[in-house]
Amino acid sequence: MEPGGSPPPVRTESGTGWVLVCDDTASIRLLMRINLELAGFEVLEAGDGQAALDVLDRNPDRLPAVILLDAQMTPLDGWGAVAAIRADPALAHLPVVMVTASLQQREKERSIAAGVDAFVAKPFEPEDLVDLVGDLAVSGRRTPQP
Template sequence: MSSLKPILLVEDNPRDLELTLAALEKCQLANDVIVARDGEEALSLLTHRDPGSGEFTLVPAVVLLDLKLPKVDGLEVLERMKGDPETRHVPIVMLTASREESDLVRSYQHGVNAFVVKPVNFRDFFQAIRDLGVFWAILNEPPVTTRRPPASTYAKGV
């Protein structure tokens, strides 16, 4: 397992999930990608603690978060993460098909770090995901935190 923080991808659309994973793989990031298929699963992953140490078992480099999700929508996931002192520092990119201005405004009001509309064109979508992966997993310098669980606690999901 890599000692790098993983990328948490929260996506319920099977086609978009497959394309996103392929694009991230193509840019050859060393980060593992953990997949949650709804907002409830994402929150469960982000709040799970190791019973022995009490440390979080997942502290991602970035969360790529779809807006329209089953069970718990992306805005609620965003609001809960940014409202919690333990997870507010984690960068969140809203990755959505929505072009509604109200979704954009509400996302930024709740503290999203970036709002990216999924391109319809396959090549543009692929390039956008590659660019996001490279920026957030390689180029971005995250804040220093004291919560750094051992790499062995990260579970790769697909």
């Protein structure tokens, strides 16, 4: 740990150690934030898909290591946000994790088709989420299995 008891910042291949957490439930964002910060990540939050895209637009020179998206949000849900991310050449390389309460086979197939790199089912174990984010931050995009 660094002086003052905080963990060292996470170092990734891209040099960024921050994560974009997008969920319309404030308590879920807080849970993710606390656990990711304890692991050394900086966290920026968004309450819906459009707000997540706005955060990315405001940080073009400092992109996140990983993006966590809730599937069900309004006005722009996780599906719309991941479609916009994959359509933007400056963002398409970023790992995206879909965090959802519904991980039925149809949802997994939809996620893979949309270009999602991994899935996390709600409720989730915070340690598992942190491990996944850490792996993606270092290794980058991967193709999930249905």
